[in-house]
Amino acid sequence: MPLPAADRQGSHGKPTWVPTEAGSHLRARRTKNTRPEVALRRAVHGLGLRFRLHQTIAPRCTPDFVLARWRLAVFVDGCFWHGCPVHGMKEYRGPNAELWRQKMEANRTRDRRNDATLAEAGWTVLRIWECQVRRDVEEAAVLVQRAAQDAQRPSAASASSSRAPARPACSSTQRA
Numbered sequence: 157m158p159l160p161a162a163d164r165q166g167s168h169g170k171p172t173w174v175p176t177e178a179g180s181h182l183r184a185r186r187t188k189n190t191r192p193e194v195a196l197r198r199a200v201h202g203l204g205l206r207f208r209l210h211q212t213i214a215p216r217c218t219p220d221f222v223l224a225r226w227r228l229a230v231f232v233d234g235c236f237w238h239g240c241p242v243h244g245m246k247e248y249r250g251p252n253a254e255l256w257r258q259k260m261e262a263n264r265t266r267d268r269r270n271d272a273t274l275a276e277a278g279w280t281v282l283r284i285w286e287c288q289v290r291r292d293v294e295e296a297a298v299l300v301q302r303a304a305q306d307a308q309r310p311s312a313a314s315a316s317s318s319r320a321p322a323r324p325a326c327s328s329t330q331r332a
């Protein structure tokens with residue numbers, strides 16, 4: 157019986173990652189306390205809001221910080237990994253293209269699932285793109301403040317859909 161022609165098929169017939177220069181750079185990434193995350197926390201603190209870091213508030217859901225008083229969970233989403241419309245990967249190229257596509261799809265699915273889990277547990281979810289923080293950290297902090305104010309209103313909890321967390325449009329040309 158002939159073996160599959162592709163030389164990078166794993167033992168179970170699945171494609172396997174091919175080491176690339178870009179890949180080794182990405183593996184070294186931080187996932188907690190990234191620079192935008194720290195900058196946003198500082199700005200939010202400057203507005204007088206208090207929060208707790210990296211608390212697991214639902215199974216597999218650890219927001220970057222939570223404003224427990226308002227049951228507001230804040231994530232600073234990296235543009236690359238979470239697929240920001242401006243900076244996310246648009247085409248998949250190179251030897252790992254299919255694996256990248258699958259990985260990014262899995263990331264998106266996980267984000268949506270976590271949003272739903274948190275909404276069911278009574279949390280308001282605010283996701284802010286890394287590039288929004290980089291562009292204007294004060295403005296990003298005000299988004300957190302507004303979300304906290306909205307979360308305080310009793311109607312806000314039932315009105316917000318778990319599938320559509322507050323996520324302002326991401327565009328570097330927005331403020332032209």
Ligand SMILES: [Zn+2]
Nearest residue numbers: 235240243287
């Ligand atoms: Zn972005």
